[in-house]
Amino acid sequence: MNRSRSNKFRQALIVLALAVVTVALAFLVFDQVNAIAAEQDVAAETAATGNYGPAPKLTAADYPTIAGVNSRVAVWIFAQLHLWFAAFVLAVPIFVFIIEAIGMRTRDKRYDDMAYEFIKVSITAYSLTAVLGGLLLFSLIVFYPQLFTYMARIFKGSMFYYALLFFVESAALYIYYYGWHWLQGGFKKWVHLTIGLVLNAAGTTLMLLANAWLTFMMSPAGVDPAGVFNGDAWAAINNFLWNPINIHRFVANIAYGGSIVGAYAAFKFLTAGTQQERAHYDWMGYNANFIAICALLPLPFAGYYLAAEIYAYSQQMGITLMGGIFAWLFIIQAVLIGTLFLSANYYLWCGMGRSDGARRYTKYIKYLAIVLVGAFLVWFTPHTLVLTNEELKSLGGPYHKILGPLGIMPAKNTAVNVMIIFTALSFMFYRRANKTATVSWVNAGNAIQVALYTAGIANIMFLGIYHGYFTNTVYKVAASIPQVLTTLVVIAASITLDSFIYRRSTDVGPVHWGRIPARAQYALFLLAVAFTWLMGLMGYIRSGIRQHWHIVDIMRDTSPDAFTPTLGYAANVVSVAAILFMAMVIFVFWIAQVSTSKTLPAGYWKEG
């Protein structure tokens, strides 16, 4: 009775505390909104009197130097390292929240344990994110003081609240992590989940604010052609490319977070001492890969939307991106994305060994592999080649007569849609591997599935070939939207149909978690490394298309580093940063492992 009362009292206290926090947050938000509105009023007033000056016209002497330090490379590496960790620590709480909710719904404690282990990994990464953010900030202030001053004048409000939001995020993260075992069961679990929600809301808001600053540099808004700010902070934040970047980063972060956690599980699997540990980390790796694939599938579409919006904002910028000096970068991107898809699929195929029923599907795997490699090669085919005169003569022109069209967008779009559809098919085989359908219409259902995939692939191919070979260049990209829609319809319809076919299905046998070859774990590593490197490369191009502008058309970069580097140079910087990042990630994994180790020093402590 007393315990029950005590529990109720504690619950009441928690509710009270939460209510206070909620009210405080509400006041804070209300205050912020008022403050922003007031600031905007003041700003509008001061703008009307012209209090904001134009963007400064810089000279080489306006860029301080430190002997032996290349300013651009230093800022580049710090920014990239910060971004990788930030992407990771923003993504992990999102799927930890979802996994925790799944655990609450299914009452399967394994989900809860896995979610806890995921968040444990992100705790050390969180500190590193903050440290690297500080390094980035200081290096910007030191090396690009005028740019930072100009940006701070426009974004002073959001920069201040950004710093404050760190407190909210940190508090939520620490309570979420350290309170995990305390806030267990019933009402407490709901409280814990709510804290997870606050953590995610704060983290996502931080990302949105930072995105506003970087997209302002690409598509400035709220300023006149001379860079005079009109005082409308919201206009500067809600610039043309803000939302396309928000969507792309949100999806990419989840895929990236999944891949890094997958690498953690792989590392733990490889170093596991017992079969039980291997089984646990195999299961964890599988789930991490599942998360990465789920986010990876829509990512090309988000990327396509971003590129289309860049093109819509500035045709010049769009062409520089896709058809100008950066065009070759997309060939490197093709290699990396091909690597991602192949390694994710390879891991799934290896994972089918966990189930005795998988033998029924292994004969199809080679065909999936052939199609995926074929699609990868199409994506990999360049449009134009740098040729010598003799090569040009023997080829009969700058493009190969038959393979030439494989270099243009309709072929690329076809290839990526086919890769996505076949990855979905791989996943369907994996899901089916250990199940036997019991519904009477299973054959008809399978026939519909075959028809669905065949019709979908035929439509994608038709659109690609028709627009790739037979229509005018202006209309060549027109195939992309119906192709994407076809892919989405096929995947959604197939998943829905399969869920009906396998309703009340029986298991072929127990799933043997841990029965997977070690080389499959290297596929998870490959996924993480390729993702890291790809993000670095795409970060370079996103920033690089500004070329010799700090802020496009507003503030020119006149530093000695204003030139656009070659792709090899950029790749070298990305590689150095990626090695530093992976070293830190391995350190994070090691710390997470050390935290569970205990040494009992015999005879060291006084007895009794």
Add this chain to the structure above:
Amino acid sequence: MRQFLSVVAFTLITIGCFTAYSNYGIPQIEPAPPPKEEKLDLGSMTMDQFVALGERLFNGKGTCTLCHNSLGRAPLLDTLGDVTPGRLGDARYEGEAGNVEEYLIESLVEPSAFVVEGFGKKGTNDTESPMPDVSGGGISLSEAEILAVVAYLQERGGSEVTVEIPTDVGEGDEDEEEEEELEPREAVSDPKLLVSMFMCDACHMIDGEGGDIGPDLSGIGAARDRAYLRRAILDPNADITEGFEPDQMPEDMAEQMYVSELEILVDFLAENK
């Protein structure tokens, strides 16, 4: 430990492969350096040289070939002489040009005056051009440069070159170029040295010394804040003190200073109370 080293080696090899491919698997194209103002010696330029200048601008600084090429992103410009009269008489034409030369100048600075069918921004029904105004933004062609591009387009498009080589804008461009070619000087941190260097005291009274063409700046910090003072240097005609004439102070004063010098000068004046 063996597993740990395997993972490290695998990571390094993977990154190494990506790096090697990026360095040796694809051509290393050296992107063009940031554009610089071309020295325009218009006084001694023949029309052929002026047209050649236009061609260089068309292919380089103007970035015209990004879109006006055989890939069909923007209309080809080889038949401008033939098609322009038809465009000027088109019901969709919203400009004010009366001949090919005026039409081309207008197209460069106000591209939406006439949008060729099928080349407008998506969703605008060919009423808005995706082309930027080449006199501003990232391209920023000068008046003389625009005329050179027009001369080149007239010749390329098969019409008579009617553009005349400007004589009044060349001087300015030349001066600008000469300034750019000067070795960068050391930034000055002494405000009094800045005042004499930029000859502020030739027109303004400061601490009892100087001219009276501009307002007296002695004690100006008591009356004006930093933002006002900064604006007064950056844009001298933004606020004109009663009793003084506009357009007296050079508008490019701030452009001759480093940003750090501007701030030192602003601080100096603001503290002069």
